[in-house]
Amino acid sequence: MRIIGHFIDGKRVDGISSRTGDVFNPNTGEVQAKVAMGTPEELDNAVKGAAAAQIEWAKTNPQKRSRLMFAFKEKVEVHMNELAELLSSEHGKVLADSRGDVMRGIDVIEFACGIPHGQKGEHTHGAGPEIDVYSMRRPLGVVAGITPFNFPAMIPMWMFGMSIATGNACILKPSEKDPSVPMRLAELFVEAGGPVGLLQCVNGDKEIVDSICDHPMIKAVSFVGSSSIAQYVYACATASGKRAQCMGGAKNHGIIMPDANMDQAAKDILGAAYGSAGERCMALPVVVPVGEGTAEKFLESLIPGLEAIKVGISTDPDADYGPVVTRAHKKSIEAGIDKAVEEGATVLRDGRGFTLQGYENGFFIGPTLLDDVTPDMDTYHEEIFGPVLQIVRADTFEQAVALPSEHQYGNGVAIFTQNGRAAREFADRVEVGMVGINVPIPVPVSYHSFGGWKRSAFGDANQYGMEGLRFYTKVKTVTQRWPEGETRDSAFIIPRF
Numbered sequence: 001m002r003i004i005g006h007f008i009d010g011k012r013v014d015g016i017s018s019r020t021g022d023v024f025n026p027n028t029g030e031v032q033a034k035v036a037m038g039t040p041e042e043l044d045n046a047v048k049g050a051a052a053a054q055i056e057w058a059k060t061n062p063q064k065r066s067r068l069m070f071a072f073k074e075k076v077e078v079h080m081n082e083l084a085e086l087l088s089s090e091h092g093k094v095l096a097d098s099r100g101d102v103m104r105g106i107d108v109i110e111f112a113c114g115i116p117h118g119q120k121g122e123h124t125h126g127a128g129p130e131i132d133v134y135s136m137r138r139p140l141g142v143v144a145g146i147t148p149f150n151f152p153a154m155i156p157m158w159m160f161g162m163s164i165a166t167g168n169a170c171i172l173k174p175s176e177k178d179p180s181v182p183m184r185l186a187e188l189f190v191e192a193g194g195p196v197g198l199l200q201c202v203n204g205d206k207e208i209v210d211s212i213c214d215h216p217m218i219k220a221v222s223f224v225g226s227s228s229i230a231q232y233v234y235a236c237a238t239a240s241g242k243r244a245q246c247m248g249g250a251k252n253h254g255i256i257m258p259d260a261n262m263d264q265a266a267k268d269i270l271g272a273a274y275g276s277a278g279e280r281c282m283a284l285p286v287v288v289p290v291g292e293g294t295a296e297k298f299l300e301s302l303i304p305g306l307e308a309i310k311v312g313i314s315t316d317p318d319a320d321y322g323p324v325v326t327r328a329h330k331k332s333i334e335a336g337i338d339k340a341v342e343e344g345a346t347v348l349r350d351g352r353g354f355t356l357q358g359y360e361n362g363f364f365i366g367p368t369l370l371d372d373v374t375p376d377m378d379t380y381h382e383e384i385f386g387p388v389l390q391i392v393r394a395d396t397f398e399q400a401v402a403l404p405s406e407h408q409y410g411n412g413v414a415i416f417t418q419n420g421r422a423a424r425e426f427a428d429r430v431e432v433g434m435v436g437i438n439v440p441i442p443v444p445v446s447y448h449s450f451g452g453w454k455r456s457a458f459g460d461a462n463q464y465g466m467e468g469l470r471f472y473t474k475v476k477t478v479t480q481r482w483p484e485g486e487t488r489d490s491a492f493i494i495p496r497f
């Protein structure tokens, strides 16, 4: 059995612990590899290597840091197909989605190439008599990124791209469900000229996460995953004095106003609800048709597309989506559907028990559509994270604003309408971090920033963009005065450069 170890000080190393986790082939249900569960000693070793590498790296001029980012981006582009195949083989998403995963990571690396401009400080000439003030953004030192299974290329690149470009070293703790792409990215980083030790990949589970939160040399923790773990990591990391940004779960709503272009909205929502088997934190698993008759019109447009969805293995070029990541996750999605049914939801399409011929043990779930879901049901409040779309009807625009605003999660939301005034008011008032207007998955481009509200994010700083740059740096401000007499009268010798 193939064992996936760690990537420390520029090379792959075996784990020292006998504890391992299963990495599945989600198409067949077989265990295809074992991933080593790192120990506190291995983490400590990785942190020390990273700290040593960071000393020189912090002195490296920003243009050289930018060039490394550029070289890394080119490496990733050259290896795009290999990375996408590796990603699909462990995650189960189709190849087109895997390429998208890598591409969205590259977007952030491209932003990081602009670090000489982004990390420039501020200067005030003559803040007082002969006094000048300047401030600079210094790196923090060694930082850590802890990532979820669902974007094993993009999210690691959000974290190590921004942290390394700003002069830090990064300890990456990938999801134990699909660790191979982050490992390969760390290897490509060194092949692109990345200093040894600057990007360390330590695999593992809760034990490593706890050790990261406790380690005195790690100055900041960036986390993405489910809300309960995000909240836990935020509490642990901040309790030991670290800066933390911890992104959590989501239950994003798609509001369908009566004047929406129904065919377009239905097409967009099919992709946003079922694409990547619904395993996206910016998926749209709730649709809110507003006003009498809107739900019927929307469903009329949606159903033919829903019937045409093809579920297949991750390498099938015609498949719309593939299997979910693990057997346990398949069971949890099916349990989520069971619960909705028990609570009174109407099942319009049932994906439970779906099997794919020749792949009977794969982790497949058919597209599921649940109508008559209401805000008093637990199923409405919980994240299912699978190919399951719930219809929650609203009578008025006010209710449509209130539903996502009062939901525990506040990651993304979309409104479909042809009325600019309604869209603008919705965007102004809704209590959600990322809003789409006729855009189903409003993931901000790399030079803006990504972050939800409420239980979708703990901590103040968003991911990537200038928010990411600020998260990974601290401000130092110098107030200086050079009075003429003091320099002349002192024995100070002006150094010659």
Ligand code: NAD
Binding pocket: 146, 147, 148, 149, 150, 151, 173, 174, 175, 176, 204, 205, 206, 209, 210, 224, 225, 226, 227, 229, 230, 247, 248, 249, 250, 280, 281, 383, 385, 411, 452, 456
């Ligand atoms: P998860 O919370 O199970 O795991 C995330 C990370 O936490 C992994 O690295 C894992 O090893 C670690 N972890 C798991 N259990 C832990 C524990 N008890 N103590 C400490 N660490 C632990 O999440 P997942 O299943 O990998 O990913 C799916 C979740 O991530 C969904 O809830 C999804 O909405 C969310 N997500 C959020 C965003 C966002 O930006 N808001 C983006 C992607 C995914």
